[in-house]
Amino acid sequence: QVQLVESGGGLVQAGGSLRLSCAASGRTFNNAPMAWFRQAPGKEREFVAAINWSGGSTKAADSVKGRFTISRDNAKNTVYLQMNSLKPEDTAVYYCAASTYTSGTYYTSGGMYAYWGQGTQVTVSS
Numbered sequence: 001q002v003q004l005v006e007s008g009g010g011l012v013q014a015g016g017s018l019r020l021s022c023a024a025s026g027r028t029f030n031n032a033p034m035a036w037f038r039q040a041p042g043k044e045r046e047f048v049a050a051i052n053w054s055g056g057s058t059k060a061a062d063s064v065k066g067r068f069t070i071s072r073d074n075a076k077n078t079v080y081l082q083m084n085s086l087k088p089e090d091t092a093v094y095y096c097a098a099s100t101y102t103s104g105t106y107y108t109s110g111g112m113y114a115y116w117g118q119g120t121q122v123t124v125s126s
Contacts, residue, residue: 002026002115004096009120012086016124020081022096022117029053029098030074033106035113036081038092038122048094049081050106059106064090086124093119 008020020036035050049060049070058070067086072079079096097113107113 004098004115004117006094006096006117006120009094009122011123011125014086014088014124014126016086017082017084018086018122020083020094020096020120020122022079022081024077024079024098024115028077029115030077031102033099033101033103033112034072034079035097035099035107036070036079036094037097037110038090038094039119040089040092043092045095045110047108047110050108051079052104052106053102054104057104057106059108061108083122086122088124088126090122091124092122094122095119 003025006022031053036048037045039045051058051070055072069082096117098115100114
């Protein structure tokens with residue numbers, strides 16, 4: 001059974017930092033893209049950041065560019081999201097996603113990801 005388990009969410013003041021982790025089990029995703037998405041109350045899910053299989057190519061949404069960094073450790077089958085300079089508008093449930101497409105690129109569309117975690121809440125107070 002494939003599982004993606006996120007951790008590291010919580011409550012933080014504006015300007016603070018959090019590091020999210022997503023550990024995969026049940027199969028390896030070392031040769032596939034992974035990504036983070038988020039969904040705020042009353043809003044649609046949105047793309048946050050993605051990374052290709054090697055970690056050599058990444059993409060961040062304009063809203064988080066320069067503040068959030070995605071990385072991965074293939075030896076641990078884990079992807080991370082370092083979030084700095086957090087803002088109240090970053091408040092959302094953050095989801096990890098893993099693709100089954102073994103390509104060299106990353107994807108920004110949720111439809112390209114077959115596996116999803118249960119989500120971790122991030123709340124940024126002003």
